Amino acid sequence: MYENYYGLNARPFLLSPDPKFFFASNHHQRALSYLQYGLDQGEGFIVITGPIGTGKTTIARNLLSNLGDESIVAAQLVTTKLDPHELLELIAAEFQLDVVSKSKAEILQVIEKFLISLHKQGKRALLLVDEAQNLPAETVEELRMLSNFQLNNKPLIQSFLLGQEELKGIIQAPNMEQFRQRIIASAHLKPLSCEEVQSYIRHRLAQAGYQNEELFSENAYQLIFEKTLGVPRKINIFVDRLLLFGFLEELSVIDSKAINEVAEEMDIELTGSINARQQSGATEATQLVVNSSENVESMREVLREVEDILENSIKQKIKLSRYVDKLLKQKNIELATKNSEVSDS
Known part of the structure; x- marks a missing residue:
């Protein structure tokens, strides 16, 4: 796609966690340090929490890829709502x-x-138990029971829990006192600051081989921060689309105009407003029955919301069509060049 246009050797803003692109903000570095400290201790639990998309899984992948210790046999679980028996089966399988x-x-x-x-x-x-907030309290307790496996007063297994903020509530419950006493360190990830957003984007571009002049205008990073609220996953989604837009529009610098245009197209993805609209529509549908005097205006509002969604969808399809057309033109040029070289030989 846009890699060749911008001189990149990879797509730097993929959603899949890749240790190569790990960016150590203050909070992320602290969390990683806690994990490494826990490894050195060889016992107890380490708990890392944070909002959706703040990079908990990336930290876990970074830790696993940089263990450099053959004495540690690691397994990572991405859980759903498992009962204790299912948890043990999954651990055994891993x-x-x-x-x-x-x-x-x-x-x-x-x-x-x-x-x-x-x-x-x-x-x-x-x-490493990822998405640990999905575990019922009794399953978290089963992890504690596993930590009782010891030989010569040395624990045989160590567990790291990574999860969303709901995990805090599970651990802080009155019946989890024994588990809490075995937590040797914990950290809570936060979204990136505006300065960190700029460093994050530059870091990922550099890791993908970008060596040209500044790709974003002076005020671009502040605008990206405002659109994504500093959440790494949203930054990845947004900047990846910005680079595609820049390629389609043949931009050498991505400025505020481009950012605002892409943000408008991606409003649903970035803000979750599609859910708000659906909920609003559901509420309004209920009001149609409860308060018939507002039927006409409520229906108009619902139709306006649907119209906005369809308009955004059409815009995205037009962009995709332009992108395909550009690829076809490039392919035709390449074929014409090859045919010319063959005829000359």
């Missing part, structure tokens, strides 16, 4: 243990035997 058709007690025995075998080899297990 460590490639055969527990098919086994009871909970039997699964625990298989896991303990595996952990003891690692210990005899001078190794230990590390479990």
Whole structure:
């Protein structure tokens, strides 16, 4: 797509977590330091929380990719609402243990035997539980029970929990006192500041091989910060679309005009306003029944909202059509050049 146009060797703003593009803001570096400290301690729980899209999974991937310690056997879980038995089955599967058709007690025995075998080899297990806010309290408690597996007073497995802010509520419940006592460090991620947004974008572009002059205008970073609220995932979505827009429009510098135009197209993606509109529409639909005197105006408002959504969709389709046309033209030029070279030879 836009990589060749901007001299990039990769797309720098993909949503998939990639340790290569890890950016260490103050909060992210602190969280990573806590994880590394926990590894050095070899015991207890580390808890990392933060809003959606602030980079918790990226931190976990960065940690795993830079372990550099063959004595640690790591597994990462991306959970849903698992009961304790299902959690143990998933842990066993990640460590490639055969527990098919086994009871909970039997699964625990298989896991303990595996952990003891690692210990005899001078190794230990590390479990990273992503999206941990989805775990019921009794399943979090099961993780605590796993930490009781010890040999010669040394824990055989260590767990890191990464989750959204709801995880705090689970851990702070009165019946989770024993779990809280085993937490040796915790950190809460926050969105990036305006200055960090600028450094984040420049860092990712540099990692993708960008070496040209400044790609964004002077006030662009402040505007991107305002549109994305400093959330890394939203920044990735927005800047990726900005680069595509710049390629289609053949822009060498992306300025406030381009940013505002793309932001308008992506309003639904960036602000979640589609959900607000749907909820508003649902509320209005209810009001049509409850208060018939407002029927006409409510219906007009719903239709205006639908019209806005359709207009945005049409704009995006036009952009895609222009993009395809550009690719076809480029392909035709390449074919014509090749045919010319063949005829000359």
